[in-house]
Amino acid sequence: MTTPQLRLYNTLTRSKEVFVPIDEKNVRMYVCGPTVYDFAHIGNARPVIVFDVLYRLLRHLYGKDHVKYVRNITDVDDKINARAAERGISIRDLTEGTNRIFQEDVKALGCLEPDVQPRATEHIAEMIAIMQKLIEAGHAYAAEGHVLFAVPSMADYGRLSRRPLDEMIAGARVEVAPYKRSDMDFVLWKPSRDNEPGWDSPWGRGRPGWHIECSAMSWKHLGETFDIHGGGIDLVFPHHENEIAQSRCAFGHDVMANVWMHNGFLQVEGEKMSKSLGNFVTINELLHTDKFGGRSWPGEVLRLAMLKTHYRQPIDWTVKALEEAEKTIKEWRRLLRGASRSNAKPSENFIAALSDDLNTHAAVTEIHKLAVASKSPSGEPYDRQTEMVGCLEIIGFDEFLKELPDQDDVTSDIRKSISEVGAPKAGIDLKKAGQLITARLEARKAKNFAESDRIRDDLLAMGIQLKDAKDPVTGELTTTWEVKR
RNA sequence: GGCCUCGUGGCGGAAUGGCUACGCAGAGGACUGCAAAUCCUUGUAUGGGGGUUCGAUUCCCUCCGAGGCCUCCA
Structure with a gap:
């Protein structure tokens, strides 16, 4: 079997590279997950x-059992502390509740669960171990209950973001804490007051800085080096730059992850999304409220809208696009009515598109082409349908495929349409509608147009x-339907 | 100020040293008892100026324009 060549854009080199896993029996990817202090927004x-x-x-290329995907949950953070205090609830309640909603949101968007979703608070021991290694190696130091990373100790710090170290030091403008040896040094560990969450450590009771968490969790679950590290641009x-500094200096490798991938930002209706502009919208609101565009949106629609733009491009989130x-x-859905899900296999062009730095837009175009081919009266429409199903599985439309209408199931189609429209229209009596549709079809076949039009109205x-x-083959009259807004 | 993206038809949005996809909208036609839907066909684009080249939308320079990061915001 020939594995198609996967090429990925690597921020480290600013170029597309052929992806070669460290171990193709164990392909490892880490992605920075949410800080669970509030609803996740669409960005x-x-x-x-x-x-x-x-x-x-x-998973398609290397096999389901040969890929390990880790996405962390940051459940210790000063924003979390502040929010919990604000709402008068415990930190634990806040992070648990927020995480639960995040998991539901993401599931509605059709995302698989990662293999591991580690929590920062469960990896304090690993963080302490890394800090000790760093201190031993002279890359970090303790001062006044803090542990700081000594940035000047790393010769090629700044390689990912292409910021020369000397310039950064010259340009530093943050007020510098007196215990820092260099302006650029960043916090690995900081002391906690009694009312703040804290863990015992060799440097006293404290809590981790932001960056150390990801170094600890990726190490624990993926090893000292791994294949792909992803996140927002x-x-x-400083986050990824600092992760690299921590992990490389602690473990003594030239790289932390071989490929660094970053998705572009999202704007809403042409403007930066922000609470002050009032265009801030959460996943939950899109799914369950009419805040955006005066209606709610199915997860599959949100997903497709997201995939229609290449991941590195900025994306403009608009009602029109949805x-x-x-x-x-x-x-x-119409074209795949009655399609079988067994033996589904994506087309080669589709896999080639995705393999070109995850060109999801080109992949969707390929699905369009298969759709056109499936319409053609000549040829093998069922093969095209099967390929479409295979493609849709890969881009994560599993739920959509599970709910494909049967060729002749009246009510399932209506039910699906209703769920798209949302609650306001849900008062429809499905059974009665099904009977009416059948009766009207009979009247029409009998050329009783007065009766059939009346029912139609x-x-x-x-x-x-x-x-x-x-029916193009038998010439038999048929009727389909949709729920109108 | 430093670093970095990006400017493609009415809109969205890929790709490419030679003919610029695809979707939406638009137009025309077919089908249909009518309506809706469906099917077929189809017009329209590479920000301005230089350069390299037989040839540039693609590579280089410059100008104009948009955006991002440099502030624990994906």
Whole structure:
């Protein structure tokens, strides 16, 4: 079997490179997960979806049992402390509750669970071990209950973000704590007051800095070096730069991860998303409220809208784009009516598109092409359908595929449409609608148009729009329908 | 100020040293008892100026424009 060549853009080298796993029986990827202090917003969803697709692609290429995906949960952080105090609840309650919602949100977006979702608070021992190694090696020092990383001790610090060390020192403008040896040194450990969460350590009771968590968790679950490290582009500096510094200096390797991947940012309707602009929107709100565009959106629509833009490009999150994505999904659902899920296999072009630095847009284009081919009366539409199913599995439309309408199941189709429209239309009596549709089809076949039009009007009043068709093979009259907004 | 992206048709958005995908919208046609839907066909684009080249949207320079990071925000 020939494994298609996977090429990924590596921020370290600023170029696309052929991906060669350290161990192709154990391909390892780490992605920075959420800090669980509040609902995840739609920008947070981007890396989750993007790297979910990469995870699925890697599993396809290397085998399900040969890929390990780790996405952490940051459950210790000063923002968490502040938020818990604000709301008058315990830190534990806040992080547990927030994480639960995050998991639900992400599942609704069609993302697989990573193999491991480690929590920062459960890796304090590993953090302490790394800090001790760093201190022994002269890359870190303790001062006034803090542990700091000595940035000047690392000759090629700044390689990922391409910031020369000397310039950074010259340009530092943050007020410098007196215990820092160099302006650039960053915190690995800091002391906690009695009312702050803290753990015992050789340097007293304290809590970890942000960056050390990821070094500890990736080490524990993936080893000293691994294949892919992902996250948002804003994490390049300082977070990922500092992770690299910690892990490389602690373990003495030239690299921490071989490939560093970063997704671009998201804007909302052409503007930066921010609470002050009032365009801040969470995944939960998109899924369950009418805050964005006056309606709620199915997870699969959000997912497709996200994948229509290459992950490194900035993406503009608009109502129009969501509507377009929904239209596409409806079209796919129609074309795949009655399609079988067994023996589904993605087309070669599709895998080639994804293998080119995760070009999800080109991959979606390939699905469109298969859709067109499946419409053609000549040829083998069922093969094209099967390939479409295979493609959709890889980009994570499992739930969508599970709910494909049967060729002749009246109510399942109506039910699906209703779930898309949301609660307001849910008052429709499915059984009655099904009976009416059947009766109307009979009347129409008998050319009793007065009766059939009357029923059609009744159904429209209920919000059900009929669409007549003729079976291309048998010439038999048929009817499909959708729920109108 | 430093570093880094990006400017492709009405909109979204890929790719490429030679013919610029795909989707949406638009237009035309077919089908249909009518409506809706569906099917077929189709117009329209590489920000400005230089350079390299037989040839540039693609490579280089420059100008204009948009955005990001440098502030524990994906």
